Amino acid sequence: MCFLDAQWNFSIALDINEWTCTSRRQLISDRACRRVGHANSCQKMTKRNHIIGIILVNVICCFVAFLTAVDCLPQQPNSRRKAIVLRSLQQVSSSANNSLLNGHDTDAILPVGEAFNLFQSYGLLAFNINVAPLILVSAPSSRAIANANGSPTQPFSLPLFQMTTHPVLDQKLYKPENSRPHMNNARGHQQLMEVMDRSVRLHLCRTTEDLMIRFLSGFTVDGLSKPWWAFAAAWKKHVIPRIYGVPPSYLNDDNVFLLVRIEKRSIVGSINGSMLLEPDLMAKLPSPSVPDISGKVDTGTDAGSKQWRSAVEFFLQFGTHIITDYSVGDALFQVIVYNASSLPLLSEKMVQLRAEQFNPVNATKFDWNKLLLSHPTPVHVGKLQLISGNRTLINWLEPRLAVSTLPETIPSSIRLLGAPVLFNLFYRQMQPRAVLKVKLTTSFCGDYRHEYGNNNESNTGRVSTQMAQRHFVKSAPNVGFVGSSRSLPAFRIVVIPPLPSFSPLSLSLTRCVLVLVAGAPVDPCLPFSLHVFFPFSRTKSHLSFLNSGIMNSSPIKGIRRKKSLLSEIKVLVVGGPSVGKSALTVRYLTKRYIGEYDHQSENRYKHEAMINGEPVIFEILDTCPKSDKDLLAVDSIQWADGFLLVYSILDKASFDYIQRFRRHVLEIRNIGTSHGKADQQPATASNTIPCVLVGNKADMVHLRQVPTHEGEQLAKEMECYFAEVAAAEQVSSIADAFVELGREVHSVRRRSKPPISSSSTHSTPSLFDRMLGSRSSASIGSIRAYARGKSDSALPKD
Numbered sequence: 037m038c039f040l041d042a043q044w045n046f047s048i049a050l051d052i053n054e055w056t057c058t059s060r061r062q063l064i065s066d067r068a069c070r071r072v073g074h075a076n077s078c079q080k081m082t083k084r085n086h087i088i089g090i091i092l093v094n095v096i097c098c099f100v101a102f103l104t105a106v107d108c109l110p111q112q113p114n115s116r117r118k119a120i121v122l123r124s125l126q127q128v129s130s131s132a133n134n135s136l137l138n139g140h141d142t143d144a145i146l147p148v149g150e151a152f153n154l155f156q157s158y159g160l161l162a163f164n165i166n167v168a169p170l171i172l173v174s175a176p177s178s179r180a181i182a183n184a185n186g187s188p189t190q191p192f193s194l195p196l197f198q199m200t201t202h203p204v205l206d207q208k209l210y211k212p213e214n215s216r217p218h219m220n221n222a223r224g225h226q227q228l229m230e231v232m233d234r235s236v237r238l239h240l241c242r243t244t245e246d247l248m249i250r251f252l253s254g255f256t257v258d259g260l261s262k263p264w265w266a267f268a269a270a271w272k273k274h275v276i277p278r279i280y281g282v283p284p285s286y287l288n289d290d291n292v293f294l295l296v297r298i299e300k301r302s303i304v305g306s307i308n309g310s311m312l313l314e315p316d317l318m319a320k321l322p323s324p325s326v327p328d329i330s331g332k333v334d335t336g337t338d339a340g341s342k343q344w345r346s347a348v349e350f351f352l353q354f355g356t357h358i359i360t361d362y363s364v365g366d367a368l369f370q371v372i373v374y375n376a377s378s379l380p381l382l383s384e385k386m387v388q389l390r391a392e393q394f395n396p397v398n399a400t401k402f403d404w405n406k407l408l409l410s411h412p413t414p415v416h417v418g419k420l421q422l423i424s425g426n427r428t429l430i431n432w433l434e435p436r437l438a439v440s441t442l443p444e445t446i447p448s449s450i451r452l453l454g455a456p457v458l459f460n461l462f463y464r465q466m467q468p469r470a471v472l473k474v475k476l477t478t479s480f481c482g483d484y485r486h487e488y489g490n491n492n493e494s495n496t497g498r499v500s501t502q503m504a505q506r507h508f509v510k511s512a513p514n515v516g517f518v519g520s521s522r523s524l525p526a527f528r529i530v531v532i533p534p535l536p537s538f539s540p541l542s543l544s545l546t547r548c549v550l551v552l553v554a555g556a557p558v559d560p561c562l563p564f565s566l567h568v569f570f571p572f573s574r575t576k577s578h579l580s581f582l583n584s585g586i587m588n589s590s591p592i593k594g595i596r597r598k599k600s601l602l603s604e605i606k607v608l609v610v611g612g613p614s615v616g617k618s619a620l621t622v623r624y625l626t627k628r629y630i631g632e633y634d635h636q637s638e639n640r641y642k643h644e645a646m647i648n649g650e651p652v653i654f655e656i657l658d659t660c661p662k663s664d665k666d667l668l669a670v671d672s673i674q675w676a677d678g679f680l681l682v683y684s685i686l687d688k689a690s691f692d693y694i695q696r697f698r699r700h701v702l703e704i705r706n707i708g709t710s711h712g713k714a715d716q717q718p719a720t721a722s723n724t725i726p727c728v729l730v731g732n733k734a735d736m737v738h739l740r741q742v743p744t745h746e747g748e749q750l751a752k753e754m755e756c757y758f759a760e761v762a763a764a765e766q767v768s769s770i771a772d773a774f775v776e777l778g779r780e781v782h783s784v785r786r787r788s789k790p791p792i793s794s795s796s797t798h799s800t801p802s803l804f805d806r807m808l809g810s811r812s813s814a815s816i817g818s819i820r821a822y823a824r825g826k827s828d829s830a831l832p833k834d
């Protein structure tokens with residue numbers, strides 16, 4: 037609970053949308069404060085929030101302690117991040133000042149220097165949550181919400197920086213290459229040759245560092261002659277093999293590496309302008325009234341150690357970077373490992389390859405695999421990986437690229453070079469889901485920008501702080517720049533994106549304020565500290581961290597309503613393995629697509645939504661069948677009020693699964709009717725079992741195995757809603773499916789008389805309870821015990 041002792045009262049702008057209770061509580065505070073129009077109300081609210089906060093902190097700390105004890109939490113960084121998430125959920129309770137922030141309803145409080153990564157679907161570089169300091173302002177300003185009578189308010193906080201976000205997936209910028217070149221005419225060959233020429237790269241890397249340089253070649257930071265250090269500084273030793281898809285024993289200098297990379301840059305953009313500093317605050321900057329920070333920052337030998345009085349001072353001293361250029365797309369890569377003694381032969385072959393220039397006309401004459409996989413024979417062929425982490429496409433590609441030139445059959449990306457038709461098909465499937473290039477440029481205060489270009493003064497991989505600062509002092513006295521000293525191992529990169537507004541349908545790349553801190557250890561007193569995370573660090577624990585984030589941040593905690601007003605809808609998400617059930621569920625809950633999900637266990641979530649103008653709580657059970665044959669336990673089926681039936685349009689077997697599941701449910705229902713309701717008319721599935729049918733992965737229509745009309749036909753038979761969706765790309769259509777299911781459950785409930793008494797609303801018997809009578813009620817008991825979390829019973833009453 038050390039964070040409770042934190043002296044600072046800085047804030048971050050945290051885009052956690054509706055899946056945190058903090059924003060909701062913040063909203064409530066804000067609205068209440070505006071209604072009353074008096075600062076006292078904020079204080080009262082704050083007091084109450086504070087008490088609730090402390091209680092929740094205690095509960096959550098116990099939970100974290102428990103997880104740590106059972107070793108569920110990953111090592112320090114993740115657990116630290118987890119603690120930060122939890123902390124963020126609580127600290128808003130002391131955010132009276134925040135309620136004065138106009139237009140910052142979704143802000144939450146984290147101490148400056150704390151942040152964690154939420155956005156894992158950005159490919160190589162995942163951006164992180166804002167840690168912009170609030171500064172205390174003692175006089176009212178134009179941005180402050182003054183009292184109704186215009187009298188001066190109490191001191192309040194404002195964020196130091198206001199920055200815009202930039203939509204990097206702007207549909208206007210994205211031009212999907214849909215037309216397939218006609219392979220049988222010269223123009224088609226020419227087109228394909230051009231595509232291959234610009235997208236295929238083979239890099240012979242003599243050392244592991246060489247490999248890293250090639251791997252991170254799209255990421256640059258002005259002023260750094262070796263920018264990869266900045267980006268790779270966050271790579272943990274044990275994560276690096278996973279990043280390359282090569283076992284650790286091969287990553288040494290006894291070997292050389294061939295990096296095969298096929299890249300598709302769908303969107304290339306640049307961002308003009310720069311960070312804005314609040315004009316009100318700019319005037320106050322020389323002596324901002326901020327809480328004292330007694331932290332000590334070790335900036336290495338270049339800059340020396342210094343006591344930083346405030347975050348602002350630190351910032352002024354060290355300056356910032358923002359993103360000025362970026363590109364979004366996807367890239368396939370594979371690392372092939374050879375013994376170092378093969379280097380001369382490999383170099384010779386590379387020359388030969390370059391001479392051929394991947395011309396598809398010539399490509400067919402070549403046995404590319406023989407050329408690169410037979411002689412010299414690699415000691416290891418790494419995994420095929422896509423930077424975006426899109427496993428579906430890799431699963432599709434792997435069998436098509438299998439070669440048996442080696443002792444075992446291994447998918448080889450080199451095969452694509454000799455198979456233009458396959459290359460073309462694959463290339464068109466690559467979607468813009470990963471950030472492939474980022475250029476960070478020094479910027480400050482809107483009108484200043486300087487580019488170092490290639491800085492030859494420092495060839496150590498670290499910019500010379502003294503040199504940078506000399507420059508800044510000359511040209512812009514307020515701007516500083518920090519580099520790492522030679523004595524320290526690497527840069528720590530600090531990304532401070534501002535007020536992220538990740539719109540549901542378009543990926544927004546937040547322009548980052550970035551502070552490079554000389555390889556200093558994370559210092560709790562350091563104003564800004566953060567790692568850059570990579571998609572390959574999506575370990576199981578990382579995923580469970582994310583899941584637990586969703587769980588812990590259940591909006592239920594923030595609902596201030598009588599329980600009985602909220603009806604509960606239990607939804608079972610059903611479908612064969614890997615159809616995208618988790619992707620759909622997480623997309624609905626968080627509006628985000630992560631790419632990889634926990635396949636080992638069922639996950640249960642709660643989420644508040646409006647159905648027909650009424651608030652409801654969706655309790656969603658994301659199932660996890662072991663195989664196509666696993667049609668789920670009867671208990672789970674009985675538990676549900678409705679089913680979200682998911683199949684993948686790329687997988688006929690998953691469509692068949694839905695049909696088998698439907699029969700299974702009907703059989704269970706027949707058991708129910710034969711036991712207790714034999715005299716009843718057998719109802720159709722549709723009028724008793726609310727369900728919706730969803731065909732997922734509609735973004736990959738080229739690989740479709742289930743035609744739309746078959747989905748429609750099945751939905752017609754079940755008399756239910758049907759849609760083809762893509763969890764990877766859509767939000768609203770997925771939300772529609774859930775809402776539609778909620779409506780269906782409501783209408784079935786209305787049809788089934790007698791109406792449910794208000795006292796039992798919270799534990800509304802499921803449809804199967806009602807159909808199967810007491811037998812099922814008893815069996816559900818155990819599940820209910822789980823479903824009734826503490827958070828429910830602790831709901832404050834109006």
Ligand SMILES: Nc1nc2c(ncn2[C@@H]2O[C@H](COP(=O)(O)OP(=O)(O)OP(=O)(O)O)[C@@H](O)[C@H]2O)c(=O)[nH]1
Binds near residue numbers: 429620630635734
């Ligand atoms: N292209 C594409 N891939 C998707 C989509 N939805 C999910 N995936 C991918 O499909 C794979 C499986 O997704 P999951 O959400 O784990 O599927 P699941 O049904 O929960 O899997 P199990 O838990 O094993 O039953 C992952 O690699 C996802 O990235 C989609 O709309 N489009």
